[in-house]
Amino acid sequence: MEKQRVVYLDNAATTPITNEAYREMIDAYGKIYGNASSLYKAGRDADEMLAAARAKVAKAIGASPSEIYFTSGGSESNNWAIKGIARANRNKGNHIITSTIEHPSVLESCKALEKEGFKITYIPVDEMGLIKYSEIVKAIGPDTILISIMSANNEVGTIQPIKAIAELAKANDVIFHTDAVQAIGAIDFDVKDIGISALSLSAHKFGGPKGVGALYVKKGVKIESLINGGNQERGKRAGTENVPAIVGMGRAIEDATSNIEENNKQLKSIRRYFLRQVSELIHNIELNGHPTQRLQNNISISFEGAEGEAILMMLDREGVYVSTGSACASGSLEPSHVLLAMGKDVETAASTVRFTLGNSTTKEDVDYALGKLKKIVKKLRSISAIRIYKNKVEL
Numbered sequence: 001m002e003k004q005r006v007v008y009l010d011n012a013a014t015t016p017i018t019n020e021a022y023r024e025m026i027d028a029y030g031k032i033y034g035n036a037s038s039l040y041k042a043g044r045d046a047d048e049m050l051a052a053a054r055a056k057v058a059k060a061i062g063a064s065p066s067e068i069y070f071t072s073g074g075s076e077s078n079n080w081a082i083k084g085i086a087r088a089n090r091n092k093g094n095h096i097i098t099s100t101i102e103h104p105s106v107l108e109s110c111k112a113l114e115k116e117g118f119k120i121t122y123i124p125v126d127e128m129g130l131i132k133y134s135e136i137v138k139a140i141g142p143d144t145i146l147i148s149i150m151s152a153n154n155e156v157g158t159i160q161p162i163k164a165i166a167e168l169a170k171a172n173d174v175i176f177h178t179d180a181v182q183a184i185g186a187i188d189f190d191v192k193d194i195g196i197s198a199l200s201l202s203a204h205k206f207g208g209p210k211g212v213g214a215l216y217v218k219k220g221v222k223i224e225s226l227i228n229g230g231n232q233e234r235g236k237r238a239g240t241e242n243v244p245a246i247v248g249m250g251r252a253i254e255d256a257t258s259n260i261e262e263n264n265k266q267l268k269s270i271r272r273y274f275l276r277q278v279s280e281l282i283h284n285i286e287l288n289g290h291p292t293q294r295l296q297n298n299i300s301i302s303f304e305g306a307e308g309e310a311i312l313m314m315l316d317r318e319g320v321y322v323s324t325g326s327a328c329a330s331g332s333l334e335p336s337h338v339l340l341a342m343g344k345d346v347e348t349a350a351s352t353v354r355f356t357l358g359n360s361t362t363k364e365d366v367d368y369a370l371g372k373l374k375k376i377v378k379k380l381r382s383i384s385a386i387r388i389y390k391n392k393v394e395l
Ligand SMILES: Cc1ncc(COP(=O)(O)O)c(C=O)c1O
Pocket: 012, 013, 072, 073, 074, 075, 076, 078, 103, 105, 150, 152, 153, 154, 179, 181, 182, 202, 203, 211, 213, 326, 327, 328
């Protein structure tokens, strides 16, 4: 039997590990067995690898190594940044500003803080998913201690004006945190230049291993310890470090951030090709997100009269992997909070599919995926109840 072609178009959910990161990680697994806190050579070797990886992560975002804390990934970094900064700065105020389209790890952390008496303002977005900056200006008050706005949205790819928000925060003596999980490798981060006080990142979104990430916390910003115990991560997050995974992350971030311009150019060209082909092959579709201020790997499309979840499952049978909304929301029948926040109706949100390209996605991959997609959408529309009720969807 001929092997089925696989086209992976869900790089926002996770990226395959790069060969280079994999090799360095496996090498570390084989060679490094010491505990990085032990004083003898095997321990010192592990500690050296940790320090080298920390320096790479720091360099990639323009931070100092002493401002980087290793974590288990984006969700942990976001939870720690928001709860840890809020609680440590409570003496200054109890008001936090975030947006309606943040990742659940930000929104749920804010909800948890509401139960502790913090007041949260959720800033709305426009129909392109852009944060309403003027609403942040209005929301800032004497009790505001933290603003947390994502750098780029994981569902529709809209990039937020984080420099302007960081400047606003600074002018009001407010700490600014950004969830940069989707933006590392796509935006050139210089935390000092932009004025970011805390930043979350996750290795498996830029070619590193899963289950490892980092939180940057600017020197002088107060944050509670996340895990009490030993002195690892300068006493802020105790527990023996996963050195090989951290080594893999170090290599991946170095590669992802040293070629941003070239990678974006390549992605932009494939994205343009995808959009041209899809609009020729399938009618009555709606493209979501900002047309220009956006991640080049993200294509979010609503297919009127066809259910996103059904498209996903039928594409899966053809070896094409995509997602509806975000990976963490899959399995839930709730419509995407991001699309609803952008003013889409429930039907449109339910008919949305997210395709996220990778550095190795080719035009042939796009042709294969779109060939299958065209047939699937046609089939679904022909049996769709929406078509009967609306009686207007062209096949
Ligand atoms: C914007 C954003 N923030 C945070 C996360 C969570 O990252 P992790 O999977 O490493 O916990 C994700 C993952 O999808 C994300 O897209």
